[in-house]
Amino acid sequence: xxxxxxxxxxxxxxxxxxxxxxxxxxxxxxxxxxxxxxxxxxxxxxxxxxxxxxxxxxxxxxxxxxxxxxxxxxxxxxxxxxxxxxxxxxxxxxxxxxxxxxxxxxxxxxxxxxxxxxxxxxxxxxxxxxxxxxxxxxxxxxxxxxxxxxxxxxxxxxxxxxxxxxxxxxxxxxxxxxxxxxxxxxxxxxxxxxxxxxxxxxxxxxxxxxxxxxxxxxxxxxxxxxxxxxxxxxxxxxxxxxxxxxxxxxxxxxxxxxxxxxxxxxxxxxxxxxxxxxxxxxxxxxxxxxxxxxxxxxxxxxxxxxxxxxxxxxxxxxxxxxxxxxxxxxxxxxxxxxxxxxxxxxxxxxxxxxxxxxxxxxxxxxxxxxxxxxxxxxxxxxxxxxxxxxxxxxxxxxxxxxxxxxxxxxxxxxxxxxxxxxxxxxxxxxxxxxxxxxxxxxxxxxxxxxxxxxxxxxxxxxxxxxxxxxxxxxxxxxxxxxxxxxxxxxxxxxxxxxx
Numbered sequence: 321x322x323x324x325x326x327x328x329x330x331x332x333x334x335x336x337x338x339x340x341x342x343x344x345x346x347x348x349x350x351x352x353x354x355x356x357x358x359x360x361x362x363x364x365x366x367x368x369x370x371x372x373x374x375x376x377x378x379x380x381x382x383x384x385x386x387x388x389x390x391x392x393x394x395x396x397x398x399x400x401x402x403x404x405x406x407x408x409x410x411x412x413x414x415x416x417x418x419x420x421x422x423x424x425x426x427x428x429x430x431x432x433x434x435x436x437x438x439x440x441x442x443x444x445x446x447x448x449x450x451x452x453x454x455x456x457x458x459x460x461x462x463x464x465x466x467x468x469x470x471x472x473x474x475x476x477x478x479x480x481x482x483x484x485x486x487x488x489x490x491x492x493x494x495x496x497x498x499x500x501x502x503x504x505x506x507x508x509x510x511x512x513x514x515x516x517x518x519x520x521x522x523x524x525x526x527x528x529x530x531x532x533x534x535x536x537x538x539x540x541x542x543x544x545x546x547x548x549x550x551x552x553x554x555x556x557x558x559x560x561x562x563x564x565x566x567x568x569x570x571x572x573x574x575x576x577x578x579x580x581x582x583x584x585x586x587x588x589x590x591x592x593x594x595x596x597x598x599x600x601x602x603x604x605x606x607x608x609x610x611x612x613x614x615x616x617x618x619x620x621x622x623x624x625x626x627x628x629x630x631x632x633x634x635x636x637x638x639x640x641x642x643x644x645x646x647x648x649x650x651x652x653x654x655x656x657x658x659x660x661x662x663x664x665x666x667x668x669x670x671x672x673x674x675x676x677x678x679x680x681x682x683x684x685x686x687x688x689x690x691x692x693x694x695x696x697x698x699x700x701x702x703x704x705x706x707x708x709x710x711x712x713x714x715x716x717x718x719x720x721x722x723x724x725x726x727x728x729x730x731x732x733x734x735x736x737x738x739x740x741x742x743x744x745x746x747x748x749x750x751x752x753x754x755x756x757x758x759x760x761x762x763x764x765x766x767x768x769x770x771x772x773x774x775x776x777x778x779x780x781x782x783x784x785x786x787x788x789x790x791x792x793x794x795x796x797x798x799x800x801x802x803x804x805x806x807x808x809x810x811x812x813x814x815x816x817x818x819x
Contacts, residue, residue, distance in 0.1 A: 351530045352470040355418065356479065358529060359463040362422070362521040364486045365514060366429050366456040370398060371494030372510050373449075375635065375646050379507045384442045391442075394449050396557065401453035402749045403552040409461040410603045410742030411540055417531040421462050426522040429455030433518055437511040448511075460486075460748075461741035468729050468737045470532050476726050481668020484721035489661045491627070495635065496657065499650025541595060544602035547588035554581020555750055559757040603746075604739040607732055613740065615805030616728035617747050619684070622799040623720055624748050625755030626687060629792050630694070630713060632756050633763065633785050634706060640781040641699060642706075652707055656714035663718035676723035680803040683719025686712055688796035694789040699782045720803075727806050758795070762788040 348356075373380075373394045380391050413421060432451030439445035463483060471479045501509050558578035561571070588603075595601040608614045631653070638649045670679055690713035697705060725744065732740045767784030775783065 348470055348472065352532060355529055355532055356463075356467055356470065358521065358525055359422065359459070359466055360482050360486060362426055362518075362525070363459045363463045363483075364490050365517055365521065366425075366452070366459050367486055367490040368494050368497065369429075369433075369452060369514060370456065371491045371631065372498040373398075375495045375498040375650055376502060376507050376510060378646070379502055380442075380445075383507060384445070386442050393446055396561070397446055398449050398453040398456075399556050399749060399753055400553050401450050402457045403556040403746065403753075404549045405454055405457035406461065406742055406745040406749060407548040407552060407603045408540075408545060408742075409458055409745070410739040412458070413462060413465050413738040413741070415540075418462070418466060419525070419529050419531050421458060422525050422529055423522070425455040425458035425462060426518060426525060427455070428452070429459070430515065430518040430522050433511050433515045437508050437515060439508075457745070460745045461738065464725065464729060464741040464744065465738045466532055468741075469734070473730070476730060477671030477722060478665065478668035480671070480726040481664040481666075481722045483725055484667070484718065485661050485664040489657045489664075491631065493654070493657045495631070496650040496654045499647045503647040539600075541591070541600060541602055544588065544591055544595065547584050547591060548602060551581050551585030551588045552746060552750060554578065554584060556753045557581070559750070559753040561757075601739075603742055604736060607736055607740045607743055610731040611805060612731040612807050613728045615802055616724045616731075617744065619680070619720070619799050619802045619806065620724050620728070620744060621747050621751040621754075622795060622802070623684075623687065623717060623724070624751035625758065626691060626713075626792055626796050626799075627717060627755070628752035629755035629759035629788070630691065630710070633694075633759050633788055634710065636763070636781065637697065637785045638703070638706065641697075641778055641785070642701070642703060644703070648703075652703065653710060655707055656710040659711055660714040660718045663715065664722065667718055667722045671723050671726055675808040676727045676806045677804065679719045679723045680806055681800070683716045683723075684796070684799045684803045686716030686719065688716075688793065688800065690716060691789055691796050692793040695786055695793055697782075697786065697789075699778055723806065727808060730808070755792075759788040759792060762791050 373391075377391045377394075380386065380394070384391075416424075429452050432448045432453075432455065435448030435451060436445055437448075439448055463486070467476070467479050467483065498510055501507075501513065554577045558574050558581055561574040561577075589605065592601040592603055592605050596604050596606055608617075634652065635649045638644045638652055639646070644652070667679060690709050693709040693712065694706075697709075728744060729737060729740050763781075763784035765784075766787040767780040770780035770783045771777075
């Protein structure tokens with residue numbers, strides 16, 4: 321069957337992209353275990369850093385003399401860089417060795433962290449965040465590609481369970497860490513405490529990490545890189561600022577970014593479809609010829625929208641409605657993060673034994689129930705209700721992430737692992753930005769309307785968060801039928817695992 325006539329909806333592995341196609345091993349060597357462990361630890365560190373700025377923003381505003389709008393660029397710039405770099409990693413990871421990719425990623429992250437810790441002002445701090453993001457963008461696709469390459473099929477669920485800790489627990493713990501640091505130290509220590517750990521990982525990788533993949537050779541398509549940067553970067557920028565539209569003060573740059581991003585992304589897709597005929601695509605879209613991969617990525621997008629939307633709403637509700645301080649707000653998210661981390665290994669073993677659906681369906685139901693539960697919060701609600709809802713959501717996400725990662729990548733031919741990993745990473749960033757935009761836009765619109773109607777800050781914020789959670793609840797319902805479309809690939813059929 322030719323590339324042009326191959327069915328678009330199948331669970332058979334899609335065609336293999338250019339580059340050597342690794343064969344799934346039957347066991348992991350000590351060098352492989354070291355590589356996976358080092359990558360897991362390093363990726364947790366870099367992703368933990370992604371969500372620390374929200375709680376720290378008031379301190380940064382006071383210390384650096386900046387406005388909230390300016391300070392938000394510390395998060396927006398980070399997300400923009402991630403959205404631009406991640407699509408390129410599908411190409412990059414097929415052209416460089418594991419060791420080179422790791423040293424580049426951790427070198428960038430460590431350098432950016434050092435710049436942030438020593439930054440004399442906002443501009444230098446922003447540069448440091450951008451450099452950090454460049455390293456972060458490489459780490460997650462590198463981790464997933466390496467795991468799929470060196471882990472035996474029957475044990476992938478357990479290893480991917482550890483990856484789900486990185487993906488879900490690290491962002492949840494970011495605000496907690498930030499709140500704890502800021503309760504006793506100045507904002508620079510958010511970076512200062514992370515720097516020695518990052519440098520330790522970098523040194524260990526330089527001394528002990530060996531290559532587990534064999535790179536190929538090919539020229540990069542510069543036009544694809546430009547279109548990718550404009551497309552994904554424009555969408556993330558526009559979505560990150562979409563909340564301004566609800567106040568009637570949306571800037572023209574937001575509209576331009578969304579329009580340019582959408583147009584560039586369309587051109588990017590068209591170019592990849594042409595280039596992949598000769599295995600020259602920057603981001604090979606043949607990954608979507610697997611029905612399982614498509615369903616898993618769509619479900620992932622909704623889960624990331626829900627996760628990031630809830631994470632940004634909870635601090636707003638806790639501080640403006642319940643009157644809690646930053647430390648208490650950060651601690652509210654801690655139980656959910658811990659529960660997610662404890663469940664991840666169990667979920668991984670469950671996947672290896674039963675496959676994806678027995679985990680995905682109750683997981684998506686739990687996430688939806690949790691977000692609907694958040695709609696019950698009002699001006700006088702007890703903080704424990706917030707904790708209970710967040711813990712329920714954390715349990716659901718723990719059940720969801722491991723099956724999604726494992727099924728999505730397991731449905732691909734080995735030569736497409738790096739492209740699939742890059743696609744998942746890109747969807748996570750765009751989905752997170754979209755979730756933040758949707759929740760903030762609804763919050764702003766409803767709270768502004770309530771304020772005009774005479775409500776005070778507490779009442780208007782409570783009304784806005786209620787509406788945002790209501791929209792989020794409707795959104796999560798879509799994920800439940802999507803989860804039914806995720807099946808174990810032929811090579812990933814459930815295996816009975818000895819315990």
